[in-house]
Amino acid sequence: MNVTIYDVAREAxxxxxxxxxxxxxxxxxxxxxxxxxxxxIERLGYRPNAVARGLASKKTTTVxxxxxxxxxxxxxxxxRGIEDIATMYxxxxxxxxxxxxxxxxxxxxxxxxxxxxDGLIFxxxxxxxxxTEEFRRASVPVTLAATLDESEETPSVNxxxxxxxxxxxxxxxxxxxxxxxxxxxxxxxxxTKKLEGYKRAxxxxxxxxxxxxxxxxxxxxxxxxxxxxxxxxxxxxPGGVFVASDEMALGVIHGFQDKGISVPEDIxxxxxxxxxxxxxxxxxxxxxxxxxxxxxxxxxxxxxxxxNKEQAEDTNVILPHRIIERNSxxxxx
Amino acid sequence: MNVTIYDVAREAxxxxxxxxxxxxxxxxxxxxxxxxxxxxIERLGYRPNAVARGLASKKTTTVxxxxxxxxxxxxxxxxRGIEDIATMYxxxxxxxxxxxxxxxxxxxxxxxxxxxxDGLIFxxxxxxxxxTEEFRRASVPVTLAATLDESEETPSVNxxxxxxxxxxxxxxxxxxxxxxxxxxxxxxxxxTKKLEGYKRAxxxxxxxxxxxxxxxxxxxxxxxxxxxxxxxxxxxxPGGVFVASDEMALGVIHGFQDKGISVPEDIxxxxxxxxxxxxxxxxxxxxxxxxxxxxxxxxxxxxxxxxNKEQAEDTNVILPHRIIERNSxxxxx
DNA sequence: GTGAAAGCGCTAACAT
DNA sequence: ATGTTAGCGCTTTCAC
Numbered sequence: 049m050n051v052t053i054y055d056v057a058r059e060a061x062x063x064x065x066x067x068x069x070x071x072x073x074x075x076x077x078x079x080x081x082x083x084x085x086x087x088x089i090e091r092l093g094y095r096p097n098a099v100a101r102g103l104a105s106k107k108t109t110t111v112x113x114x115x116x117x118x119x120x121x122x123x124x125x126x127x128r129g130i131e132d133i134a135t136m137y138x139x140x141x142x143x144x145x146x147x148x149x150x151x152x153x154x155x156x157x158x159x160x161x162x163x164x165x166d167g168l169i170f171x172x173x174x175x176x177x178x179x180t181e182e183f184r185r186a187s188v189p190v191t192l193a194a195t196l197d198e199s200e201e202t203p204s205v206n207x208x209x210x211x212x213x214x215x216x217x218x219x220x221x222x223x224x225x226x227x228x229x230x231x232x233x234x235x236x237x238x239x240t241k242k243l244e245g246y247k248r249a250x251x252x253x254x255x256x257x258x259x260x261x262x263x264x265x266x267x268x269x270x271x272x273x274x275x276x277x278x279x280x281x282x283x284x285x286p287g288g289v290f291v292a293s294d295e296m297a298l299g300v301i302h303g304f305q306d307k308g309i310s311v312p313e314d315i316x317x318x319x320x321x322x323x324x325x326x327x328x329x330x331x332x333x334x335x336x337x338x339x340x341x342x343x344x345x346x347x348x349x350x351x352x353x354x355x356n357k358e359q360a361e362d363t364n365v366i367l368p369h370r371i372i373e374r375n376s377x378x379x380x381x
Numbered sequence: 382m383n384v385t386i387y388d389v390a391r392e393a394x395x396x397x398x399x400x401x402x403x404x405x406x407x408x409x410x411x412x413x414x415x416x417x418x419x420x421x422i423e424r425l426g427y428r429p430n431a432v433a434r435g436l437a438s439k440k441t442t443t444v445x446x447x448x449x450x451x452x453x454x455x456x457x458x459x460x461r462g463i464e465d466i467a468t469m470y471x472x473x474x475x476x477x478x479x480x481x482x483x484x485x486x487x488x489x490x491x492x493x494x495x496x497x498x499d500g501l502i503f504x505x506x507x508x509x510x511x512x513t514e515e516f517r518r519a520s521v522p523v524t525l526a527a528t529l530d531e532s533e534e535t536p537s538v539n540x541x542x543x544x545x546x547x548x549x550x551x552x553x554x555x556x557x558x559x560x561x562x563x564x565x566x567x568x569x570x571x572x573t574k575k576l577e578g579y580k581r582a583x584x585x586x587x588x589x590x591x592x593x594x595x596x597x598x599x600x601x602x603x604x605x606x607x608x609x610x611x612x613x614x615x616x617x618x619p620g621g622v623f624v625a626s627d628e629m630a631l632g633v634i635h636g637f638q639d640k641g642i643s644v645p646e647d648i649x650x651x652x653x654x655x656x657x658x659x660x661x662x663x664x665x666x667x668x669x670x671x672x673x674x675x676x677x678x679x680x681x682x683x684x685x686x687x688x689n690k691e692q693a694e695d696t697n698v699i700l701p702h703r704i705i706e707r708n709s710x711x712x713x714x
Numbered sequence: 715g716t717g718a719a720a721g722c723g724c725t726a727a728c729a730t
Numbered sequence: 731a732t733g734t735t736a737g738c739g740c741t742t743t744c745a746c
Contacts, residue, residue: 050520050739052738052739052740053739053740054739054740062716062717063716063717063718064717064718064739064740064741065716065717065718065719065741065742066715066716066717068740068741068742069715069716071740072741076715076716077715077716078715078716081715081716093518095491095494095495096495096739096740097436097495097497097738097739097740098492098495098496098497098740099432099435099436099441099496099497099738099739099740100436100722100738100739100740100741101739101740101741102432102722102740103430103432103433103436103721103722103723103724103738103739103740103741104721104722104739104740104741104742105722105740105741105742106722106741108432110475110496117461118451118457118460118461118464119454119457119458119460119461119674120457121452121454121457124451124452124453124454124457125452127451127452128450128451128452128478131451131476131477131478132478135477135478140475140477140492140493140496141475141476141477142443142473142474142475142476143460143464143474143475143476144464144468144473144474145461145464145465145468158428159431159473160473161428162428162429162430162431163431163432163443163473164430164431164432185426187383269657269660269661295661298661299661302661302663305663306663324602325661327602328602328628328631328632328635328658328661328662329661329662330635330638330639330663341452383723385722385723385724386723386724387723387724395732395733396732396733396734397723397724397725397733398725398726398732398733398734398735399731399732399733401724401725401726402731402732404724405725409731409732410731410732411731411732414731414732429723429724430722430723430724431724432722432723432724433722433723433724433725433738434723434724434725435724435738436722436723436724436725436737436738436739436740437723437724437725437726437737437738438724438725438726438738439725439738
């Protein structure tokens, strides 16, 4: 059997309460006894049982993290931000992939709450009323990372996707009047926001929305390749393309290059996210900087505040974004 | 307060033992009572407390996963394989980054064992005697994923890195007598194996090892860029370069291209891993296929067997690898 | 400063 | 088929 607090108590000739005190750093212990206890712990190789502790204290020092796909370069970066801050505050993380599948998401929320996590970080596509209801039932705090909740009921950390898309489009519009948009899957609010930003920019620059300039993708490299083909097939080729993710933008650029079209000479391309991929292509990719690591880190930090019942003034955080010009767009003025 | 099994028992007019039985799917319950209990559970919104269950049953249905860096494309893919199989067998995962830092690794092993994980999957650089000792102390099974343990004491899942490197080198040697090798950090056994394979191939093809053809990298894109510069600076340029990771290989290729050197016309490049990056570059990257997802999946599957005390015949699994020819090498014969 | 004792919410014999 | 009763290993009052 494993060594328990009781064994340590006997070995050190004290009560288990005292052992508990020294293990938990309670100052109300005479240095001499503390020493005795530490020695006994060492001798026996005692390792506190966190499960028992969790049951007694109603705190597990672990938080649940629900993520669409950890093998995506975008989410992996977010997860790293979350984990680093979690470690800093002495939490561990239970990580599960949802594939943005609503049933899976709801199921994961439940098993994690069953495991008595002290809090939950959720990343996903859309937050439905069902999600919100589960969160309300939770009795532990929840924060959303890079995930929109229209109701703003659940604390969240994001950038302003609409403004970001606006700026990307605007950047392209300064060179060419025809700007295409390669979107992500069309059923998430983040994509809706990006599309709105794109359209708003067109409008402000007196351009109508041309449906044939709207290409539907799924964030993947291959869908970028396909998008490029669609754009090439157009009667009148646009002068710039705004692509909703970096990975897809790489596909778009290669799709053009494979057909002998040069970026940015023949057509400009701008991406979104600024993942590491953006510098791993020639020409290097101009893109919108979305601070993924920070979004993860801030959402975890926010969660710690919520878990400690600290006053968190702003629970719907908008982090800054910016545009970074590299070589897939022409130098502006 | 939260709803407990006791509340459900009262609501359904049965004992808590019966509730426990229906929750755990024990067949020894009359259908009628089962129904009553389910209704009570529904009415009260009861959700079993996994922590209490874990304490009583000494099983947590969670396994620990120690990974160098989840934001690395390579490890993220491995982690996805682990998590998918874990889900399949109803386990959850506690995930932590070690940055290959030995102190962190040892510390993580301890906190995870403290949390009473039912098993542990470890990924890292080198397995030292200290690691092995912790694993022995663990009282739960441990498996290594894409991680070598010279002693073969700990169950593991890998490919044959030496043979893989041999084949990559051999492939290049069929075109050119001078083949460079860009390695990863030189202090891990996987890199030692790769280097040995490279040297063995040179020897078999009657080539001496030329130290100036050995370039030290760190698996990163930037170190690939630097490696390319070093190779360009050589008196006599090699005809092929074997690079120890795909990401670094992209760097090498771009480093060459930035200086007007064409791949594969002027110099051939072959990578290692076959991450998604391999097709996200022009020319597409010839590389060694290391089945990362499968390594994760198999190591998790192996762990489930070990946790169930099933007979696992082979506990040091070697998965097959192969070479995939794309456009960064010339078509052979 | 230290100890005794009562839970935390469940599982797992053991009865019936 | 169902109920009773010990724990599981800890934290946390409450005494002393």
